[in-house]
Amino acid sequence: MPKIPATALRFAYKGSRLKPLRAFCQVARLGSISRAAEALFLSQPAVTLQLQALERELGVRLLERSGRRLTPTREGDLLYAMARPLVEGLDGLAASFREQVRGLDAGELNVAAGSSTILYLLPGIVEAFRERHPDVRLSLHNVTGASGLDLLRSDGVDLAVGSMLDVPADLSYSPVYRFEPMLIMPLDHPLAGKRDLRLEDLSPYGLILPPKRLTTYRLVDLVFQQNRVPYTVALEVGGWEVIKQYVAMGLGISIVTAICLTEADRQRLATRSLARWFPSRSYGIVMRKGKFLSPQARAFVELIQPELLAPRAHDEGGHSER
Helix, strand or coil: CCCHHHHHHHHHHHCHHHHHHHHHHHHHHHCCCCHHHHHHHHHHHHHHHHHHHHHHHCCCHHHHHHHEEEEEHHHHHHHHHHHHHHHHHHHCHHHHHHHHCCCCCCCEEEEECCCCHHHHHHHHHHHHHHCCCCEEEEEEECCCCHHHHHHHCCCCCCEEEECCCCCCCCCCEEEEEEEEEEEEEECCCCCCCCCCCCCCHHCCCCCEEECCCCCCHHHHHHHHHHCCCCCEEEEEEHHHHHHHHHHCCCCCCCEEEHHHHHHHHHEEEEEECCCCCCCEEEEEEEEEEECCCCHHHHHHHHHCCCHHHCCCCCCCCCCCCC
């Protein structure tokens, strides 16, 4: 086999420089070679080799271990700031070009949201978006928690809408709506007309709650524990609609977020605010920091919160459903 000139080798390497830069940016963003490999659909050794090649070419160490995470060195921070816009710009070049050519009335938009958000919060927003941009293919991905965040990080969706309690460092959360915690019960329940309702008054009655892994159950448990009030769970079941139906049947009482209560619900259920003991729940927009928003995504965000797209918009808040 004829020997390949060294100049040709250098040219071939520089021709594929995007790959090691992309690998470096993913590791710097996610803090882990394994997570970067998953996001890039590569093996861990392949990502490691690309990082080593990049460090050899630049002659500096780009990453160092800090606890369980890999974090950029001083030189790595500089390269990340320079390389990230280039990598994201090239990765999004084809989609951006198509969007610019076809305009806003074409393309697609992927949004992650949990069941309660899709059912109670998004219908009006989706309706308005469809009226303004009928040619955009809108896909709502019914996912919550870690699954929704993984879709965001891997660019499987453009943005997410939901409720967050703890916000990872690589994501931004902008709360838009707040809803009160509510006690729901049958119309003829003893607590329905009780004056000066106390948390202790709930103790004799079995609660119908979402599964333990979801935020509502953990929050209910925390509040009762902090106030040293005993409580019992009569039934664990997923979905606000199922919970409301079982409460209406007299199988127990429940603590829900006001987002799920419709006018029809208020005619068949008695409701009492529990804002004295339980915090309100915020719902808003979750995005990956530094992500380029397509015109379709910007139009959707504009319908939810116009000021989010202003230059002085800032991050706050964290994710879970129910």
